[in-house]
Amino acid sequence: MNSTKIIQGGMGLGVSDWRLARAVSLCDQLGVVSGTALDLIFVRRLQQGDPDGDMRRGLAAFPDAEMAQSILDQYFIPAGKKKDKPYASKAMVGHQPSLALQKLLVVANFVEVFLAKQGHDGLVGINFLHKIQTPIMPSLYGAMLAGVDVVIVGAGIPLQIPSIIDNLCRGEVAEFDLYVQGEEGSGGHKLIFDPAEVMGGACEALARPLFFPIVSSATLAMVMVKKCKGQVDGLIVEGPSAGGHNAPPRGKAVFNEEGEPVYGVRDEVNLEQIARLGLPFWLAGSYGKPEELQKALAAGAAGVQVGTIFAFCEESGLRGDIKSDVIKSCLQGRVQIKTDPVASPTGFPFKVISIAETLSEEEDYNKRKRMCDLGYLREAYELPDGSVGWRCRAEDPKNYVKSGGKLEDSVGKKCLCNGLMANIGLAQVRSDAYEELPLVTCGDDLEGIQRLSTMQDPCYTSADVIDFLLPVS
Ligand SMILES: Cc1cc2nc3c(=O)[nH]c(=O)nc-3n(C[C@H](O)[C@H](O)[C@H](O)COP(=O)(O)O)c2cc1C
Incomplete structure (x- = not known):
């Protein structure tokens, strides 16, 4: 792994899918599938009729044929759903997901990693966002059943993940302390995942994947290395010009004229301190050029x-x-990217490309009736009786406030779950014929794209990217 110079970053939802990760791994670099919302992506692919048979190929390899068949029976539409008909709804993942939902998460993550690993012996990783707490354990287990080599976790401080990985390797029950707003003390609400219950019997020992947290500072890197119960095997050090979510700037919030957060010297990572930790590390955020x-x-x-x-x-x-x-647009120098401090329900800055007929445009954003039906970015909060409720900052603000949320936290929030599903051709269609619109993210540095493509031939492959980045040996 230490000789891997390029990690293709995990990109949700479904941007770094099994095809991309596999193609990168075939070039001897680390291909990474996004593990975010794979349960949803998987069942929508089945409802589209799984035209190339890939999902069914993955299902056929799942160790428990009965479990795979019941999911196929529930979601597969052989001729594909009609374009104007909505996808069937799927239960949101809360802190006590049903056994059926846990099974779906295990199977969907298994299939994605299995397909990415097929036909080569290169390495495959999976990426999770720590903010999306509830699906993490069953998802990890499914990925590990398929032999995932590296687990990469961003958007948070994933101190608990290495010990969860260790328990799952041994087929033992794993626990995750849920972060719940307003709870008194920590650790009061636990998520529990029992692989034996889900798999219906004793579980075999599994190979331990490497674990790489994504950090945005040397301080966080040190915390991860010193405080994790379990091993950290490497670090991804990501700066604020990267695509997707960014860590907020340190210190007092300052915004530029466009309303973007301003990053300063305090956000520069001390790489000497990182190197002193003695772990391999990879730099992210505008490094997509050979010189970088x-x-x-x-x-x-x-x-x-x-x-x-x-x-x-x-x-x-x-x-x-x-x-x-x-x-x-890149080639014409017309792309506008904004680091939007409010768009994401997570509260983290999120980069958005301005594209007509997507949620980046105010007029299109205002046409959408705010609601939450997918729920990956909901926040957990404590109810007066001590139980856990869930609310999303991008849902109808009236409901958000009714459940104790602050109105100001809901302003400008965009439904990333539905928007990102639309980006990959899996948009929900509503009963009033409204089709969910995309919301596209990318990093600040587009020079690599400009150097690899032309107006006549805008397409390039992942192998072209790797040839471009790596020096000729
Ligand atoms: C479309 C897109 C989606 C992304 N989604 C995720 C994600 O789900 N999880 C994550 O940890 N990073 C995500 N990232 C960040 C990448 O994994 C990677 O670290 C980053 O893109 C590197 O910087 P660059 O954009 O300048 O190449 C995303 C980036 C892009 C462009």
């Missing part, structure tokens, strides 16, 4: 984690028309 890879290596990094340039390559899960529009 060389700079990273010179600073002692094992390599770079790159997202944006891979997001628009042929094998990524993004809709084809979105890819070619963005690439062409």
Whole structure:
């Protein structure tokens, strides 16, 4: 792994799907599938009729044939659902997911990793967002059943993950302390995952994947290394120019004229301190160019984690028309990217590309009736009787406030769950014929895309990206 110079960053939802990760792994670099919302992506692919048979190929390899069959029976529509009909709804993942939902999470994550690993012996990773707490344990277990090699976790401080991985390797019950707003003291609400209950019997020992947290400072890196119960095997050090969510700036919030958070010297990562921790590390955020890879290596990094340039390559899960529009706009120097401090229900800054007929545009955003039906970014809060409730900052503000949320926290929030599903061609259609609109993210640095594509030939593959980044040996 230490010789892997390029990690293709995990990109949710479904942008770094099994096809992209597999293509990268075939080039001897680390391909990473996004583990976010795979249960939902998987059942929608089945409802589309699974045209190439990939989902069914993955299901056929799942160790418990009965469990795989019951999921197929529940969701598969052989001819595909009609375009104007909604996808069947699926239970949201709360802190006590039903056994059926846990099974679905295990199977969906298994299938994605299994497909990414097929036909080669390269390494495959999976990426999770720590903020999305409830699906993490069954998802991890499914990925590990398929032999995932590396687990990468961002958007939070994933101190609990290594010990969960260790328990799951041994087929033992794992626990996760749920973060609940307003709870007195910590650790009062636990998520429990028992692999034997889900698999219906004793579980075999599984190989332990490596664990790499994503950090945005040397302080956080040190906390992870010193305080984790269990092993940290490497670090991804990500700066604020990266695509997707960014860590908020340190210190007092300052905004520029566009309303974007301003990052300063306090946000610069001390790489010497990181190197002193003695772990391999990869730098992320505007490293998608050969010169940047060389700079990273010179600073002692094992390599770079790159997202944006891979997001628009042929094998990524993004809709084809979105890819070619963005690439062409890039070549014409017309792309506008905003680090939006409020769009994401997580409260973290989120980068959004301005594209017509997507939620980035105010007029289109205002046309959408605010509601929450997918629920991955909901926050847990404590009810007066001590139980846990769930609310989303992007839902109808009236409901958000009714459940104790502050109105100001709901302002400008966008439904990332539905928007990101639309990005990959799995948009929900509502009963009033409204189709959910995309919301596209990417990093600040688009030069690599400009150097790899032309107006006549805007397409490039992940192998082109790797050839471009790696020095000729
Ligand atoms: C479309 C897109 C989606 C992303 N989604 C995630 C994600 O789900 N989890 C995560 O940890 N990072 C995510 N990222 C960040 C990438 O994994 C990677 O660290 C980052 O893109 C590197 O910087 P770059 O964009 O300048 O290449 C995303 C990036 C992009 C472009």
